Amino acid sequence: MNSNQFVIGVDYGSDSVRSVIIDALNGRELASSVYEYARWKKGLYCNAAANQFRQHPLDYIEGLEITIKDCIQLAGGAEITPYIKGISVDTTGSSPVAVDKTGTPLALLPEFENNPNAMFVLWKDHTAVKEAEQINAHATRFDVNYLKYVGGIYSSEWFWAKLLHVLREDQQVRNACHSWVEHCDWIPFLLTGGDNAAEIKRSRCAAGHKALWAEEFGGLPPDGFFSSLDPLLLGFTERLFRDTYTSDIAAGTISKEWAHRLGLSENVVIGVGAFDAHMGAVGGQIEPYHLSKVMGTSTCDILVAPTKDIDGKLVKGICGQVNGSVIPGMVGLEAGQSAFGDTYAWFKNIISWPLNNLLDHSKVITPDVAEALKAELSEEIIPELSRKAALLPIDEANELAVDWFNGRRTPDANQLLKGAITGLSLGSDAPRVFRALVEATCFGAKSIVERFIQEGIPVKGIIGIGGVAKKSPFVMQTMADILGMPIRIHQFTHTCALGAAMFAGVVAGIHPTVEDAMTAMGKGFDENYEPNEANQKIYAKRYEQYKGLGEFIAFQIAQSKDQVSAANQNQVVS
Numbered sequence: 375m376n377s378n379q380f381v382i383g384v385d386y387g388s389d390s391v392r393s394v395i396i397d398a399l400n401g402r403e404l405a406s407s408v409y410e411y412a413r414w415k416k417g418l419y420c421n422a423a424a425n426q427f428r429q430h431p432l433d434y435i436e437g438l439e440i441t442i443k444d445c446i447q448l449a450g451g452a453e454i455t456p457y458i459k460g461i462s463v464d465t466t467g468s469s470p471v472a473v474d475k476t477g478t479p480l481a482l483l484p485e486f487e488n489n490p491n492a493m494f495v496l497w498k499d500h501t502a503v504k505e506a507e508q509i510n511a512h513a514t515r516f517d518v519n520y521l522k523y524v525g526g527i528y529s530s531e532w533f534w535a536k537l538l539h540v541l542r543e544d545q546q547v548r549n550a551c552h553s554w555v556e557h558c559d560w561i562p563f564l565l566t567g568g569d570n571a572a573e574i575k576r577s578r579c580a581a582g583h584k585a586l587w588a589e590e591f592g593g594l595p596p597d598g599f600f601s602s603l604d605p606l607l608l609g610f611t612e613r614l615f616r617d618t619y620t621s622d623i624a625a626g627t628i629s630k631e632w633a634h635r636l637g638l639s640e641n642v643v644i645g646v647g648a649f650d651a652h653m654g655a656v657g658g659q660i661e662p663y664h665l666s667k668v669m670g671t672s673t674c675d676i677l678v679a680p681t682k683d684i685d686g687k688l689v690k691g692i693c694g695q696v697n698g699s700v701i702p703g704m705v706g707l708e709a710g711q712s713a714f715g716d717t718y719a720w721f722k723n724i725i726s727w728p729l730n731n732l733l734d735h736s737k738v739i740t741p742d743v744a745e746a747l748k749a750e751l752s753e754e755i756i757p758e759l760s761r762k763a764a765l766l767p768i769d770e771a772n773e774l775a776v777d778w779f780n781g782r783r784t785p786d787a788n789q790l791l792k793g794a795i796t797g798l799s800l801g802s803d804a805p806r807v808f809r810a811l812v813e814a815t816c817f818g819a820k821s822i823v824e825r826f827i828q829e830g831i832p833v834k835g836i837i838g839i840g841g842v843a844k845k846s847p848f849v850m851q852t853m854a855d856i857l858g859m860p861i862r863i864h865q866f867t868h869t870c871a872l873g874a875a876m877f878a879g880v881v882a883g884i885h886p887t888v889e890d891a892m893t894a895m896g897k898g899f900d901e902n903y904e905p906n907e908a909n910q911k912i913y914a915k916r917y918e919q920y921k922g923l924g925e926f927i928a929f930q931i932a933q934s935k936d937q938v939s940a941a942n943q944n945q946v947v948s
């Protein structure tokens with residue numbers, strides 16, 4: 375008897391989606407495939423200057439089909455498909471979309487196909503800053519603190535702020551929007567052939583961390599909470615959901631159409647989805663009180679603690695704490711940084727300006743050579759800057775930066791904050807400034823660890839996963855020195871997708887619990903960064919400088935905001 379039991383994990387990141395086929399009995403990878411979103415890659419529907427980042431549902435559908443089919447092909451084609459038992463999916467979040475009554479994202483309808491407001495509002499879209507501020511002010515008027523499980527501050531990166539913004543912004547979308555759905559809830563709905571928005575199984579992870587769902591409230595906050603903020607939200611809670619599901623539960627079985635499209639059997643079980651970092655934490659074999667850091671474009675930091683330990687404890691200024699958001703029976707706590715690798719990418723773009731803008735007019739090289747040169751150098755810039763920066767002495771008087779280039783996610787969300795670089799001199803060259811930016815992102819990471827500890831949640835170890843963790847020994851060593859803690863890097867490349875595959879192993883009935891799946895399918899760590907004692911001492915002083923600079927920046931921004939609102943009020947009066 376052939377006892378093969380294979381599962382598929384799908385991980386939707388910010389720029390690309392990857393799928394893996396894994397042997398559920400031992401964690402062996404049979405195949406992996408990555409697809410970069412075609413429309414997103416062209417910059418369509420986005421306006422970085424206005425912080426607008428939208429993704430078309432077709433990018434997600436095409437990526438799903440292409441990567442899964444590619445994996446099947448690589449793993450042996452039709453020979454292996456009978457053994458594929460389950461698929462689970464993780465996505466970024468909060469990345470919601472407006473859907474009609476059938477659960478179809480509006481951008482899939484002809485009249486909305488090019489309307490960014492009818493597309494997924496990616497987590498890093500900050501167009502809803504005003505709405506988030508209003509939610510925060512509004513929440514103080516109620517006896518019940520509906521923000522208590524999301525660290526006390528609602529963010530513009532989240533579900534309700536984005537819904538309100540889109541409803542205000544676009545009357546056509548408002549009229550057609552029946553419900554509002556997270557990316558991680560829509561993909562399982564799509565794969566199971568759902569056609570009724572009311573039946574979408576909502577992820578506990580997404581609902582608890584971003585939509586204010588809590589067991590204590592018996593679901594979402596009452597409709598009156600939202601409609602008294604803006605009548606446009608009237609009736610939404612009834613059309614959304616009351617129940618949520620952890621990802622060890624099945625969303626259903628694959629639809630005939632998708633089984634046919636992917637060449638799979640009609641018995642494949644589809645799991646309830648969750649956010650990337652949460653499934654990634656499972657893929658990275660998280661343990662209680664260890665902080666799993668997905669370090670990529672942004673960071674998403676996940677810690678789990680047994681439910682009985684938390685027992686009413688609330689952690690201020692993080693992104694949320696939700697029972698069962700990572701592992702059923704444990705509270706998952708989420709924090710993170712809105713720009714991590716994105717900070718390095720920003721610097722790379724700045725110094726690539728002549729490459730990107732002048733090379734095309736060159737009289738010396740042909741356009742083909744210019745393109746090839748751009749592509750080659752673009753790949754080399756961050757690795758080479760890292761090599762040079764690693765050789766520089768660490769000193770208290772070095773250039774100093776603050777990492778809030780995309781606002782601050784935690785501690786204490788504030789998306790209005792900005793990045794800064796100080797201590798510049800004529801001797802500040804690219805490696806020195808790059809090093810200051812890397813240090814800043816690591817200081818930002820330290821402030822998160824510090825907040826957990828201050829709030830009574832011990833951090834006993836650090837697990838690194840994600841692109842930067844795998845690609846940059848320089849960033850990881852700096853992180854270990856600044857945190858003063860060792861960092862273990864998980865051996866698996868696509869760790870979030872592996873986590874999704876572990877959940878698929880549970881929903882398909884191969885493993886009884888998530889912990890069992892982790893034990894059977896996890897292969898441990900392949901890199902360990904130990905803190906350097908001498909660097910650690912200097913960095914302890916530099917961290918104080920970083921906090922001082924951060925306070926200064928925050929003060930300046932708050933002051934200029936006050937001046938703007940005073941000026942606006944004066945205009946209204948006169």
Ligand SMILES: Nc1ncnc2c1ncn2[C@@H]1O[C@H](COP(=O)(O)OP(=O)(O)O)[C@@H](O)[C@H]1O
Binds near residue numbers: 669756
């Ligand atoms: N060698 C490197 N060192 C440090 N950062 C890097 C390096 N190569 C790429 N990056 C950064 O990694 C980020 C992408 O991370 P990745 O985990 O691959 O993607 P995602 O966040 O979309 O899942 C980019 O922001 C990029 O600037």
Ligand SMILES: O=C(CO)[C@@H](O)[C@@H](O)COP(=O)(O)O
Binds near residue numbers: 387468672710
């Ligand atoms: O914020 C969350 C999850 O809550 C992430 O989806 C978000 O940081 C996106 O992660 P990536 O940096 O694209 O890996």
